[in-house]
Amino acid sequence: MKQVKKLGGALAFFLATSGTAFATTDLSMWYHGAGNETEKAIIDTIVSDFNSSQSDWAVKIESFPQESYNDSVTAAALAGNLPDILDVDGPVMPNWAWSGYLQPLPIDESEFADFLPGTKGIYDGKLYSIGLWDAAIALYARQSTMDELGLRVPTLEKPWSTDEFNAALKAAKDSGKFDYALDLGMAWKGEWYPYAFSPFIQSFGGDIVDRSTYKTAEGVLNGDAAVAFGEWWQSLFTNEYVQATQDGADRDSGFIEGKYAFAWNGNWAATATLDGGVDDVLFLPAPDLGNGPKIGAASWQFGVSASSKNPDGAAAFIKHATQDKYLAAFSDGIGLIPSTPAAAAMTEKYKEGGVLSGFFALSNEQGMVRPVSPGYVVAAKSFEKALADIANGADVSEALDAAVDEIDTDIENNKGYGH
Numbered sequence: 001m002k003q004v005k006k007l008g009g010a011l012a013f014f015l016a017t018s019g020t021a022f023a024t025t026d027l028s029m030w031y032h033g034a035g036n037e038t039e040k041a042i043i044d045t046i047v048s049d050f051n052s053s054q055s056d057w058a059v060k061i062e063s064f065p066q067e068s069y070n071d072s073v074t075a076a077a078l079a080g081n082l083p084d085i086l087d088v089d090g091p092v093m094p095n096w097a098w099s100g101y102l103q104p105l106p107i108d109e110s111e112f113a114d115f116l117p118g119t120k121g122i123y124d125g126k127l128y129s130i131g132l133w134d135a136a137i138a139l140y141a142r143q144s145t146m147d148e149l150g151l152r153v154p155t156l157e158k159p160w161s162t163d164e165f166n167a168a169l170k171a172a173k174d175s176g177k178f179d180y181a182l183d184l185g186m187a188w189k190g191e192w193y194p195y196a197f198s199p200f201i202q203s204f205g206g207d208i209v210d211r212s213t214y215k216t217a218e219g220v221l222n223g224d225a226a227v228a229f230g231e232w233w234q235s236l237f238t239n240e241y242v243q244a245t246q247d248g249a250d251r252d253s254g255f256i257e258g259k260y261a262f263a264w265n266g267n268w269a270a271t272a273t274l275d276g277g278v279d280d281v282l283f284l285p286a287p288d289l290g291n292g293p294k295i296g297a298a299s300w301q302f303g304v305s306a307s308s309k310n311p312d313g314a315a316a317f318i319k320h321a322t323q324d325k326y327l328a329a330f331s332d333g334i335g336l337i338p339s340t341p342a343a344a345a346m347t348e349k350y351k352e353g354g355v356l357s358g359f360f361a362l363s364n365e366q367g368m369v370r371p372v373s374p375g376y377v378v379a380a381k382s383f384e385k386a387l388a389d390i391a392n393g394a395d396v397s398e399a400l401d402a403a404v405d406e407i408d409t410d411i412e413n414n415k416g417y418g419h
Contacts, residue, residue, distance in 0.1 A: 031063045036334070133327065133338060137265065162287065180243050203288060215419055267337055
């Protein structure tokens with residue numbers, strides 16, 4: 001009887017402890033893509049594949065509408081309820097790292113050596129996030145328009161100069177064939193302004209803030225180069241090359257319908273343009289406005305929350321999600337740029353010779369991340385207001401000086417954001 005009792009006790013102990021030893025730990029994950037069924041299907045597949053590939057971790061995903069996502073994260077951080085895994089918009093990442101929402105990614109950066117520069121969320125010398133895609137802007141044109149106007153087709157090796165760009169806009173207006181020469185997407189607000197338009201000021205030689213110290217915008221947002229940019233920017237509207245106020249429908253389909261000779265738009269709109277019957281569309285590089293051609297870089301990325309008790313599990317999921325096959329799936333599904341050359345080669349549109357392959361090169365060679373500072377979230381709004389005011393006729397120097405004052409006051413109020 002004693003031996004039976006011992007065996008029964010051992011069996012009970014084994015059953016109790018083995019359940020603990022082999023238990024699956026849940027990992028909470030928040031994602032910004034609610035409402036996009038294609039995107040949701042891909043991310044759900046990645047989560048399902050990861051959960052079935054091992055027995056240590058089980059990711060539980062909760063999706064939010066993009067419009068309310070950042071506010072939800074901020075509220076959760078204040079309440080101490082952040083999930084294990086977050087996705088974060090690239091330019092917002094430094095603010096979340098500085099605010100204590102994110103921890104450095106517990107994955108060696110060398111694992112992402114072949115990823116596009118804009119997909120790497122690096123702040124204060126540390127990798128905090130990594131992206132499954134990037135986005136790039138090109139100057140949309142028609143080959144037939146270029147031929148009719150007698151314009152040289154710019155290349156990455158030899159982009160248009162300021163004079164060539166201005167001459168192209170004038171030629172388009174003078175032709176009388178278009179409502180406006182250029183669609184800049186003025187119907188879009190918010191992050192579109194610093195993403196799409198700060199590369200222009202950077203190409204002039206200015207910037208939103210001084211990146212050498214990140215302690216001021218003085219001299220870079222209101223210096224000689226910035227004022228020259230502001231005057232050029234305003235001339236786009238006074239010369240009636242661009243409309244200051246735009247209907248959203250015109251942004252969506254105006255270039256396709258022939259209302260504009262050129263459009264400044266992202267790779268995400270390329271498929272719709274092709275499907276819309278523009279069979280001779282060209283995706284041209286940014287012009288060189290004096291200090292090299294620039295376009296925006298960095299899109300949504302994955303990171304690990306600072307409060308996660310399971311950073312190893314979160315890192316394991318992120319490593320799983322960044323496999324080339326998933327990067328390619330996102331690209332094929334929602335049209336964004338794959339993060340690696342290998343993933344691009346697996347897609348129909350971004351592989352060598354594919355109709356969108358040029359965007360990969362644009363992202364790699366012209367992409368420039370927005371200022372890597374916690375103060376960016378405030379600086380971006382000041383920059384947007386200045387450009388909107390200038391487009392509507394405000395004095396260039398006064399508008400830029402006002403933006404500098406707002407940005408510098410915010411930096412001072414936050415004790416330099418740790419820079």
